[in-house]
Every structure is written in structure tokens, then in C-alpha cells.
Amino acid sequence: MATARDSPASVFPGRALGFLTLGASLHHVLTRLKSLPEMYTALELIYDSSQPLHQPVIIRLPENGLRLRFDGPDQRLRLIEVLDFSKNALVYKTQEIAKASKSPSDPPASGPGFRHIYNRLFGPTYPGEYIPPAAGETHGIYVLSYPGVAFSFTLLHSAWSEKRDFVSLMSSSAASFAVSMAIFQGSSWSDAQSQLYTRQPQYPRSSALMGKNKESVADEVELVKVHEGGHIELMRRSSNPFSIILGETTPQDLITELGPPDAIYRKSDSRILIHGEGEKNPHGASNGGGNLPTPPTDPSDPDPHFESALTDESEEDSAPTAHQESGPLSSDCFYNYFSHGFDILVAPSSSSDRRSPGSPTREPSATGGTSELTATKILLHGNVPGSYPFNRHRRCRWVLEVGSSQASITSETAYEEISPKLKERWRGSYSSPTEEASFQRGMVLNRGWGETPGSSIELLGSWEENSTARNKPSAGSGMTNSLGNTELYGFPGLLFEVLKNGSVNCLTVY
Incomplete structure (x- = not known):
């Protein structure tokens, strides 16, 4: 050995x-x-x-x-x-x-x-x-x-x-x-x-980009700029920016610019579909396929737009098919880009309102009832130490550009600072106070009861010099049970998964 x-x-x-x-x-x-x-x-x-x-x-x-x-x-x-x-x-x-x-x-x-x-x-x-x-x-x-x-x-x-x-x-x-x-x-x-943690690194995040055949490897994404209207701009290390327009960008566009996905995840999660069913949804939108329905008008109903946070990860039992680049897909699926730090939902484009202010109105498809597959949702992962899905993706940094806000909102901004800025930005954009409350009411998501990802890492939740508790996980467990709970908060076109310390663990843009 x-x-x-x-x-x-x-x-x-x-x-x-x-x-x-x-x-x-x-x-x-x-x-x-x-x-x-x-x-x-x-x-x-x-x-x-x-x-x-x-x-x-x-x-x-x-x-x-x-x-x-x-x-x-x-x-x-x-x-x-x-x-x-x-x-x-x-x-x-x-x-x-x-x-x-x-x-x-x-x-x-x-x-x-x-x-x-x-x-x-x-x-x-x-x-x-x-x-x-x-x-x-x-x-x-x-x-x-x-x-x-x-x-x-x-x-x-x-x-x-x-x-x-x-x-x-x-x-x-x-x-x-x-x-x-x-x-x-x-x-x-x-x-x-003096510049140990602030100097711009000379070498890339992945050793694959340092090899002789790096022209065959997709350029790494340095920053994701989230604009209003479903426009996501990927700033890259040495290439021109690549723009993803939700409802327009095709799987072929994604593969050409980002390379084939590390995995394709097709398993559908129905644990929260009940929150989108019933007569209280005035638009009768379906919660499947990632096309998010209008929040219910009854404030006592949980929020169906939180469904997106439950389908952001590939699992061993889903048998994902990697590098499938062509041919029609049998169902909606996520393109998992672990090395870039995000997942992209590929699904039939929808004519329904995307809810983000400034989103253009889509005309229904005229292709005999068959909608073209497009990117309809992107999940930007924070890879926060201590979080349940830690180390499934590399960290993806983002900046949220909404309105004319002078103070920028970034992936490092605590949610308690993000929330009042977005509430002010979209004040008056909802059809009723009830709809506004339904978006911004937190929902608890527990990730710790399922099968945890395997890990051999010992987690020390404080500084090396001051650490008093060393939470060593049991065999086959990646984290302790107390690390599984997060809260979900929604705004038009945005969904934040927030840890107990206020860090944003995942931003979903739809």
C-alpha cells in the first residue's frame, strides 16, 4: 500500500x-x-x-x-x-x-x-x-x-x-x-x-485547466451575475462572459459553453407537491417540471415555490446519466455542474409568467404542442462548511443586481441584510399583501433525515486554536444531525436557502 x-x-x-x-x-x-x-x-x-x-x-x-x-x-x-x-x-x-x-x-x-x-x-x-x-x-x-x-x-x-x-x-x-x-x-x-487571503490567485481552481489539453476543458466560472428578467451572466476566467436567458438558452448552448455536465439528474421529488395542489391555486399551474406555480392566496398554505430547493442534488440511487449531449430527454432533468458550482434545470419552456420583474412575456409554443427544452432554473451552490450538501459542488460566488441598489448583494451577504433590500425593491410588485407574505414566509427544510453523503472528514466547528467541540460523524455520515435544517425564503424569481448562521447555502434563480 x-x-x-x-x-x-x-x-x-x-x-x-x-x-x-x-x-x-x-x-x-x-x-x-x-x-x-x-x-x-x-x-x-x-x-x-x-x-x-x-x-x-x-x-x-x-x-x-x-x-x-x-x-x-x-x-x-x-x-x-x-x-x-x-x-x-x-x-x-x-x-x-x-x-x-x-x-x-x-x-x-x-x-x-x-x-x-x-x-x-x-x-x-x-x-x-x-x-x-x-x-x-x-x-x-x-x-x-x-x-x-x-x-x-x-x-x-x-x-x-x-x-x-x-x-x-x-x-x-x-x-x-x-x-x-x-x-x-x-x-x-x-x-x-499582508495579502495572503486577498491576492488574486495565479493558478486556476482545477488542475485540469493547467494541463496540456486545457483547450478541451471548459473555462472556469469566476462569478455569476444575476440580473432581473431571468438573465444570468457567467463571468469566466479567460473567456468572454456567457449569458443564460431562462426560457431561451438551450441544452446545446450549455454544453457548448460549459462543457458536458458532470452528471444528469432525472429523479423527481414529490415531497412538497401537496403544497401546490388543490383549488386555492387560481392559475392551476403544475408543480412538476420545475415551472413554479403562483403562490397560493391563502396565507395558511405553505409555499409551492419552495419545491425547487428539494431537487438540487444528484443521488446515488438515481443512476444519473453523465455526458448525454444529444437526443430528446424523456423528462425534465438537472444538469449537474459540480466543478462549476451550480445545477441547471432543463425543461420544456413555459409561457407562464416567470415572476421576476422585467421578465419578457413568452408566447405559447407553436410546434404541435411540443415545447423546446431550455434552461428554466439555475441553482447556485454556496458549499458552506457545516451544511448538509457540503463538498458536493465547489463554491459558486454570485452578485445579485436588482434595481438601482447602491449596496451590492453578494454570495457572502448575510440573509438578514439581503431580506430588507429585496423587500424594498419589490414592494408593490405583488398582487396582494397575502401573496407577498406567502413568498417571504420561511419554510424549514430538513436534509438530515435522509441518507447522508459518505465522508471521512472530521468537522471542527471552530478555530483550531479555540476549538472545544469536535463533532466526529458516525460511520457513513458526512455531518451531524443538527446540521440538516435550513430555511427557505422566496422573492419573485429568487429562492434563498439559509443556514442557521445566516449564510446563504443556495440561491435558486427561476
Whole structure:
């Protein structure tokens, strides 16, 4: 069985450690790590449960001596840290940086020495940064920095002097072997620290876009702009924006611009259809097929427009057919784009009002009763740590452009800030106060009673330094039961799935 001790990992300063590449998405890295259970036997996800989209997210690999830091809003890898050289065999070009212990029972292997780094690996560099010890401690930390990579050494504080040549100081017995290594984007560690989580990543979210055949891989979506009238604009990394017009954009358009879907999900969910049935729906619209009916006029009736949030995921028992690009579809289906962070419902176009202000009126199809298949709904996933569907999709960032609002609404905005802005925007757009109340009344959705996705991740719901509760899931469970409940809130053309901490876990545009 291959392990990290047997397979040396190449160090690429400012870029990567093995397959771990700076700028890679949290979803991509976790998926890759989980595909190698014999090498990465334990994974810990550390995040701030109250602000999971604003504070960094950390993956810790305790059996591999690694720690990976991601920014919160975009969930992209910003810092790779080697904390235990004895658990990693590392090479730079043809030179060995550190030699891992052959087995856990062997004496720990030490990290590289200053002379080895300075003379054989990276050569001369500028003086590093000395961090004095805390009160009562005898050793400080000396950080030796090169472009894109830095090493930390413990240094006897009594030997430190700003006037002393750092090469002779670090070559003396007062300095230890390197105790850690960091890979980052920047000319030096001091330069990288100030922009660690805000600097634009140089490399893409997926390693597939770095290969020689990247022209065959669809360009990644950087941001989704949601306009009124069912107009969604996808801003891409290196290509022109691609616009999706709900009710007009065809499956062929989607595949041409976004590539074939990662999966196609056809299983229909009828758990909430009862809320759209009965005589109280004046328009008699059907709740199937993703064409959302007019909310009921009786405020005591639950809201049928919440149905969309129940059909946003592919499941193992649905036997999805991937990469089906042509031919008529037997039923409405979702195109699952896990790598882009969204799902798109493909269904017969409808002449019914789409409810979003500014939506054009559609004429009924004149093709013998057969409507053309078009994109009718898009679900933008937040991939919020701690949420039930975490890591099914990579995070999709969006901005909601409604009216002439001066304050922007983004995927990082808490729902308590979003709600009053949208209420003001669409005030007077409803047929009655009852209809307005029916849209904006929250409905609780429990995802924790079904079969949870398999996971080997240990979830730590707070900072690594302050964590008091470590909720380790049971076998076969991805999350704890308390993480399943979310609330759904609707506005014309929009549906928000909101977690208990106020984060928007999914935005549905229809």
C-alpha cells in the first residue's frame, strides 16, 4: 500500500506541493484527498461556524504533517504548510529536502538544516525575520524566506543579535533544523502575509485547466451575475462572459459553453407537491417540471415555490446519466455542474409568467404542442462548511443586481441584510399583501433525515486554536444531525436557502 512516506512530493515554490496547487478550490482539493484514502487517512476541516464565509477554512492532515489554508469567500488554497518533516518525503528538482521516517515506529527524522537549504537547495537570500519568544520562553522563531517558500527554525533567544551576520548565526548550534515549511504566492513571506487571503490567485481552481489539453476543458466560472428578467451572466476566467436567458438558452448552448455536465439528474421529488395542489391555486399551474406555480392566496398554505430547493442534488440511487449531449430527454432533468458550482434545470419552456420583474412575456409554443427544452432554473451552490450538501459542488460566488441598489448583494451577504433590500425593491410588485407574505414566509427544510453523503472528514466547528467541540460523524455520515435544517425564503424569481448562521447555502434563480 502506497503512503506519503513512500512517495516523495515535489516542492514548487510559489506554486504547489505535489498535486496540491495554490489557487485550487476547496472542493477540488477535498475530492482529490478523499480519493486517496491509503495516503491521507485522516482529514480535519476547521472553520468558524459563525462566519464560515468570511474567515479562513483549514484542512489539517494530522497523519501527513500538513496544513492547508483557504480563504473563506472564494474557498481557494492560499497557503501550504509542512508541519512535520518526518511524515513527508520532499524533493526540490533533483535534491532531497527531507527524508520521511520509514515507519511511525522509527525515530523522527529531522527537517533540513540551514546549510543544506542555503548551499544545496535555494542558494543565497536576504536576511529573514526573527520572532522573539513569548514571556518565559527561551527560543524564538527565525523565518528564512525565498520567493514562494519559507522555512522556520527555532533559535536560542540569547544568541540573537541584529548586528550579527544571519548566515553565521543560523549555522551555529543556537539554531535548530527547520521545524516547518510554507509554500505561498509572493516574493517573500513578509510580502505574502499582508495579502495572503486577498491576492488574486495565479493558478486556476482545477488542475485540469493547467494541463496540456486545457483547450478541451471548459473555462472556469469566476462569478455569476444575476440580473432581473431571468438573465444570468457567467463571468469566466479567460473567456468572454456567457449569458443564460431562462426560457431561451438551450441544452446545446450549455454544453457548448460549459462543457458536458458532470452528471444528469432525472429523479423527481414529490415531497412538497401537496403544497401546490388543490383549488386555492387560481392559475392551476403544475408543480412538476420545475415551472413554479403562483403562490397560493391563502396565507395558511405553505409555499409551492419552495419545491425547487428539494431537487438540487444528484443521488446515488438515481443512476444519473453523465455526458448525454444529444437526443430528446424523456423528462425534465438537472444538469449537474459540480466543478462549476451550480445545477441547471432543463425543461420544456413555459409561457407562464416567470415572476421576476422585467421578465419578457413568452408566447405559447407553436410546434404541435411540443415545447423546446431550455434552461428554466439555475441553482447556485454556496458549499458552506457545516451544511448538509457540503463538498458536493465547489463554491459558486454570485452578485445579485436588482434595481438601482447602491449596496451590492453578494454570495457572502448575510440573509438578514439581503431580506430588507429585496423587500424594498419589490414592494408593490405583488398582487396582494397575502401573496407577498406567502413568498417571504420561511419554510424549514430538513436534509438530515435522509441518507447522508459518505465522508471521512472530521468537522471542527471552530478555530483550531479555540476549538472545544469536535463533532466526529458516525460511520457513513458526512455531518451531524443538527446540521440538516435550513430555511427557505422566496422573492419573485429568487429562492434563498439559509443556514442557521445566516449564510446563504443556495440561491435558486427561476
